[in-house]
Amino acid sequence: xxxxxxxxxxxxxxxxxxxxxxxxxxxxxxxxxxxxxxxxxxxxxxxxxxxxxxxxxxxxxxxxxxxxxxxxxxxxxxxxxxxxxxxxxxxxxxxxxxxxxxxxxxxxxxxxxxxxxxxxxxxxxxxxxxxxxxxxxxxxxxxxxxxxxxxxxxxxxxxxxxxxxxxxxxxxxxxxxxxxxxxxxxxxxxxxxxxxxxxxxxxxxxxxxxxxxxxxxxxxxxxxxxxx
Amino acid sequence: xxxxxxxxxxxxxxxxxxxxxxxxxxxxxxxxxxxxxxxxxxxxxxxxxxxxxxxxxxxxxxxxxxxxxxxxxxxxxxxxxxxxxxxxxxxxxxxxxxxxxxxxxxxxxxxxxxxxxxxxxxxxxxxxxxxxxxxxxxxxxxxxxxxxxxxxxxxxxxxxxxxxxxxxxxxxxxxxxxxxxxxxxxxxxxxxxxxxxxxxxxxxxxxxxxxxxxxxxxxxxxxxxxxx
DNA sequence: GGGGATCGGAATGGATTCATTAAACTATAA
DNA sequence: TTATAGTTTAATGAATCCATTCCGATCCCC
Numbered sequence: 001x002x003x004x005x006x007x008x009x010x011x012x013x014x015x016x017x018x019x020x021x022x023x024x025x026x027x028x029x030x031x032x033x034x035x036x037x038x039x040x041x042x043x044x045x046x047x048x049x050x051x052x053x054x055x056x057x058x059x060x061x062x063x064x065x066x067x068x069x070x071x072x073x074x075x076x077x078x079x080x081x082x083x084x085x086x087x088x089x090x091x092x093x094x095x096x097x098x099x100x101x102x103x104x105x106x107x108x109x110x111x112x113x114x115x116x117x118x119x120x121x122x123x124x125x126x127x128x129x130x131x132x133x134x135x136x137x138x139x140x141x142x143x144x145x146x147x148x149x150x151x152x153x154x155x156x157x158x159x160x161x162x163x164x165x166x167x168x169x170x171x172x173x174x175x176x177x178x179x180x181x182x183x184x185x186x187x188x189x190x191x192x193x194x195x196x197x198x199x200x201x202x203x204x205x206x207x208x209x210x211x212x213x214x215x216x217x218x219x220x221x222x223x224x225x226x227x228x
Numbered sequence: 229x230x231x232x233x234x235x236x237x238x239x240x241x242x243x244x245x246x247x248x249x250x251x252x253x254x255x256x257x258x259x260x261x262x263x264x265x266x267x268x269x270x271x272x273x274x275x276x277x278x279x280x281x282x283x284x285x286x287x288x289x290x291x292x293x294x295x296x297x298x299x300x301x302x303x304x305x306x307x308x309x310x311x312x313x314x315x316x317x318x319x320x321x322x323x324x325x326x327x328x329x330x331x332x333x334x335x336x337x338x339x340x341x342x343x344x345x346x347x348x349x350x351x352x353x354x355x356x357x358x359x360x361x362x363x364x365x366x367x368x369x370x371x372x373x374x375x376x377x378x379x380x381x382x383x384x385x386x387x388x389x390x391x392x393x394x395x396x397x398x399x400x401x402x403x404x405x406x407x408x409x410x411x412x413x414x415x416x417x418x419x420x421x422x423x424x425x426x427x428x429x430x431x432x433x434x435x436x437x438x439x440x441x442x443x444x445x446x447x448x449x450x451x452x453x454x455x456x
Numbered sequence: 457g458g459g460g461a462t463c464g465g466a467a468t469g470g471a472t473t474c475a476t477t478a479a480a481c482t483a484t485a486a
Numbered sequence: 487t488t489a490t491a492g493t494t495t496a497a498t499g500a501a502t503c504c505a506t507t508c509c510g511a512t513c514c515c516c
Contacts, residue, residue, distance in 0.1 A: 009296055011469070013284070036497070047471045052498090056241070056284045062381070068237055069477055071498060084378040088323070095319040150290075150312040154382070239499070264467070275501045280468090297507055299468060 012046055017054035019044065024063050024074055025163045035064060035072040061157070079217060082162070083210070089158045090206040093139075094199040096155060097186065099146040101193045109191060112141045116187050123176040131170050138183055142190070162213070169212040178208065240274050245282035247272065252291050252302055253391045263292060263300040289385065307445060310390070311438070317386045318434040321367075322427040324383060325414065327374040329421045337419060340369045344415050351404040359398050366411055370418070390441065397440040406436065 020040075023029040035055060037048045044051070055072050058064045064072045075081075104112070115138040122134040136159075143155050169175070182205045189198035248268075251257040263283060265276045272279070283300050286292045292300045332340070343366040350362040364387075371383050397403070410433045417426035 011296065013469085038497075048498095049470050049472095053281060053284045056281045057288045060285045060288045062378070068239065069498065070479090081377065084376045087327070087376055088320070088379050088382065091319050091323040092316070095316070099315070148312045148315055149309065150386075151316050153290075154316065158378075241499085266467075276468095277500055277502095297468065298509095 011050070013050040013053040013057075016040075016044060016046065016050045017057050020054055020058060021061075021063065021160075024058070025160055029074050031074050031076045033074045035074065037071070063161075079214070082165075082213060082217075085158055085161050086206060086210050086213075089155070089162075090203055092151065092155050092158065093143075093202045093206060096143045096146050096151060097190065097198040097202050098195045099148065099151075100142045101190050101195045101198055103147060104142075104145040104190055108141060108145045112138070112145075112187055112190065115141055116183050119183055120180050123180060126173065128167060128171055131176075132166065135170070135179075142186070162209075165213045165216055166209075168216045169209060172212060175208070175212065182208075239278070241278040241281040241285075244268075244272060244274060244278045245285050248282055248286060249289075249291065249388075252286070253388055255392045257302050259302050259304045261302045263302065265299070290389070305389075307442070310393075310441060310445075313386055313389050314434060314438050314441075317383070318431055320379065320383050320386065321371075321430045321434060324371045324374050324376075324379060325418065325426040325430050326423045327376065327379075328370045328418050329423045329426055331375060332370075332373040332418055336369060336373045340366070340373075340415055340418065343369055344411050347411055348408050351408060354401065356395060356399055359404075360395060363398065363407070370414070390437075393441045393444055394437075396444045397437060400440065403436070403440065410436075 020029070020035070029035070037051050037055075040051045041048045055064060055066075059066050059072065063075055065075050066072050115134065119131070119134040119138050122131045125131075139159070143152050146152070182201055185201045186198060186205075189195075189201060248257070248263070257263075265279050265283075268279045269276045283292060283294075287294050287300065291303055293303045294300050343362065347359070347362040347366050350359045353359075367387070371380050374380070410429055413429045414426060414433075417423075417429060
């Protein structure tokens with residue numbers, strides 16, 4: 001707990017919030033695992049208060065669920081809840097790219113082009129981490145260009161909910177060409193301000209992700225059965 | 229603080245959360261007003277802890293903003309932020325009604341019909357409160373019928389952000405006929421499973437709301453100027 | 457007389473303490 | 487041996503306490 005005062009002040013509760021959030025999203029804290037205040041307080045070297053306040057926020061985000069008089073645990077991710085998230089994301093990403101068609105300026109368009117190229121380069125390195133980052137960067141430019149703060153917040157939120165699966169998705173190299181193609185199509189659609197085309201590419205993009213994630217889930221299920 | 233143990237247990241923080249939330253949404257707590265922990269604790273007859281935890285959740289919802297080392301205050305609603313919310317709501321409500329077209333069962337369809345009738349009756353009473361409730365009930369049926377928990381949560385959240393304006397909107401009796409018509413159209417579209425029509429009615433519905441709210445805002449601005 | 461510094465009050469940030477409750481374990485009886 | 491009841495333990499809920507910081511007012515010096 002020494003590297004936190006880097007350049008700006010952040011209340012402890014927010015540090016804890018971000019920490020726990022990351023641990024849940026990256027799978028370090030597994031679904032169903034109990035979040036015990038004292039234990040976390042010891043582990044993170046703070047008192048219970050910031051832990052509790054962080055948990056309240058995670059609760060509202062749906063990342064943890066509260067059981068009255070029992071405490072918090074990491075929310076289960078069911079197939080259904082994932083489908084729910086993807087359904088909403090699909091609509092919001094479509095909205096985002098339509099707005100981007102209207103609102104993206106010349107400089108941003110160039111940034112997007114560069115991000116597109118960088119993503120293609122990243123796929124060639126086969127460095128999963130790098131690919132994921134380039135992908136996020138690309139999508140961020142689109143979403144940010146809408147200038148709609150609420151939309152930005154919601155999309156970020158929803159995409160983070162799927163991070164643990166995204167890694168697996170990106171690992172699958174057979175998908176890479178398609179991903180690059182889809183990104184290029186998005187770029188072109190925005191460049192031409194063709195809202196319809198843009199929206200349909202995004203929806204296809206998310207559908208692909210959904211399929212990949214479902215495959216992933218079934219794979220995991222299989223492994224579990226096998227281990228038993 | 230005595231009527232709260234009605235039938236089920238609710239942690240104090242959630243009681244406080246709901247209370248503060250209502251007061252903000254109904255305008256009892258005005259934008260910019262400071263939320264002082266001790267003061268609220270005295271007022272509500274609880275200690276600071278549940279107050280703080282409630283405020284954390286309100287912060288994540290965007291209803292209050294935290295100023296470091298200064299405390300919380302009720303978030304300002306700018307024209308821009310309202311437009312942002314409406315933009316997102318429009319997309320999500322459209323998604324909701326499209327899904328409703330696919331998924332709504334016969335019983336729910338009948339419920340929706342009844343809600344539609346009840347709304348029409350409510351407009352005739354001219355009881356603003358009743359009308360608002362009937363309106364909420366109608367939309368709730370649609371959103372709930374999607375079965376998408378995340379979508380339900382988000383739409384509820386976003387609509388509540390506009391409650392203070394909605395009252396004013398509903399007061400305007402010249403709009404009532406149009407509202408009733410739009411509700412009927414929504415019902416029919418869902419009944420025929422006509423997704424396109426449904427989505428376009430919803431978008432029109434929200435556009436109307438936006439206009440009404442803008443009128444309302446300008447009115448308030450005028451009043452303010454006048455009072456000066 | 458004006459500007460700056462210092463002191464005081466007040467509010468938040470965080471920790472500790474106390475009470476309540478629920479779950480688990482053990483012991484006893486059938 | 488199993489089931490039930492009682493006890494114990496551990497974790498959350500809530501309140502109080504201490505430290506830090508910030509804003510404002512007053513006072514002193516230029």
